[in-house]
Amino acid sequence: MIIRRLRTREEFEEFGRVEEKVWGGQSPPPPELLRAISDNGGLVLGAFDGEKMIGILLGFAGFNHGRVYHYSHQAGVLPEYRDKGVGYMLKMEQRREVLGMGIDLVIWTFNPLMSRNAFFNVGKLGTVVRCYMMDYYGSMNDDLNRGIPTDRVIAEWWVNSDRVNGWRPVRANPSLGGNIVETIVVKKGNAAFRVPTRVVRVEGDPLFLEIPTDILAIRDSLGYDAVSSWVNAYREAFEYALSNHYHVTDVVRMDGRSFYVFTKASEGMGEPICHVPHQQHERHYIHH
Template identity: 30%
Template sequence: MTAGVRIRELHEMREFADLYRLFDGIWHPEPGNPPVTLELMKVFSHAGGYVAGAYAGEELVGGSVGILAKDRTLHSHVTGAVIGKGVGPALKAHQREWALARGLTRITWTFDPLVRRNARFNLVKLGARPEEYLCSFYGVMADAINAGDESDRLLAVWRLTEAAGPYSLEGAVTGLAERDGLPVTQRAEGPVVLVATPGDIETLRRADPGAGRAWRMATREVLGGLMANGAQVTGFTDRGEYVLKVSES
């Protein structure tokens, strides 16, 4: 309601077709490569999964598709919305209510670790925490947003019945810094490691694909490497850095 939209579950093929067109307008995928097909929306909805649309009046301005997963979890496969209208947060709030009403305790989804605004929303606003770094998770993606880049993702876990604790910067060292728009890796030897993100990776990828790839590989090496060795992401700073608590073992 705070976003001026109403959100409801979708069940009819005409509603799925509207959502398909909305997603197409956001990602502009190549033919045969949509984020989700009409048939899968129908299957997910019929099988008890989550397919919802956000409406401003009669206009569909956002939507989300998710599946039931193990460990009392809703996995949010794809969520898209008109930018700048607060629809994304409203959809997440609806997902949370939907999941809790069905006895679920977690919502998971993947996101690009280089997209700073998404990381801030997921970690700071919602209190989700990345629990796995997934290299090239979707393989080659042929759409206007991701084309030409590796599809590395973080698996965000939003624990609905637990509050995310505060993070500490005591003893923090920088493992990945930003200098003149480029990533700079540094020795990451400390109890807390900071991993920087680019200011706007989507614009950077278009303007300088080489710089975008440099960020991808550096983030995979530092953030992915730390998480693979047991480090936990505990927060995200105002400067756009992941905060990782390093395992003592």
């Protein structure tokens, strides 16, 4: 497999076709836009199995809160090539390119309710999360987002930090010490279809927030009310944790369940880059 920058109009057009297969229902970006991004400080990468493009990554320079960073807008892999390390190799090439630009921070948004996102972004890459944004993109109708509010968190990937340089993958049944302090109470039952019942405002370090096994399966099997229960619980739990100076630093598996790990914020990271000022966040509940 080869990871490289895309160069020709034909490759930029193929980028769009791969994007449609990955997300379904999205309009591909114009090749002219991809060319402009690629030639002006951005990254348009492709992963190739022989001549076949099997994965894509799109990123560009960003500036906010007095800091220059690289914004990673998209990274995706064809369904038949998932779980084979392609996404990880795309991100490693992105990291290499960004470090060559003299930039030490890459950020992107992801849906915190999707366990695949959590394990890859936090557990595999070692990002931290300090921002939660409600319905960030508004209504989206692609296969992954249809019917689900587009709440997002921002992954901060400090690509030249000791944390990232020494990062290790997700651990099962870790020895964390102390009590397991959970921030939501989840109804018992089939592990794939557990639904939150209430949020508990607890103190401790670390705190644990359960991640649904498969939010899309919950949507398709239990309906939108079950999804709303998770969305509302996450809004309240993240609001409580972030306002009390916790941030997400890990993802762990324990006894067949998965959790975000919140720890007290450390010094020296500067202000988080939140695209919506935190004081503008109001708690909204979803009802169907």
